[in-house]
Amino acid sequence: MNTSSDLTHWQRLIERYFDAQTTEGEEAQLRAFVTSARADAEEFASLRAELDEVRAVMGFAARAKRAQRAALSSSKHKAEKPARSHRSRLWPTAAAVLLVGALVGGGALVYDYRHPDCVAYVEGVRITDPIRVQQEMERTLQGALAPTTDAPTMESQLHDMVSTLEENQNIH
Structure with a gap:
């Protein structure tokens, strides 16, 4: 392939990759290309940003797959360990409950x-x-x-208020 057709080929493949239109074989071909020294050649300088994005996405996907495999393998190891029986956990739990009950009850009495x-x-x-x-x-x-006899009634309080108002009006 010549440089122009190579550039166009990889550009279209990258576009299809980000549109999720590539086959597994095409993704493997793209992965091999972006990790090769040829992708860093001067003829692909115009694709540098897109190639970096592909590397980032593929690296992220690969890391996620490794993490998933590690989680699955660790869960298999956990599943292989013999589980403790419920009876072996019953006695310490019952003893702890009784101890807490005795402490709380004794504290309440004291x-x-x-x-x-x-x-x-x-x-x-x-x-x-x-x-x-x-x-x-x-x-x-x-x-x-x-009831106190000293406390004024409501009537006496109203009478005092009205008489005070009348006195003020007579002064003016």
């Missing part, structure tokens, strides 16, 4: 013993007796909810 549920501070004095705490709470609530 916490409950040292920290009473009812605590109140009345005038700076700590009270932990549940009966006394409840009595103090009820006494406080009764005092807070009891």
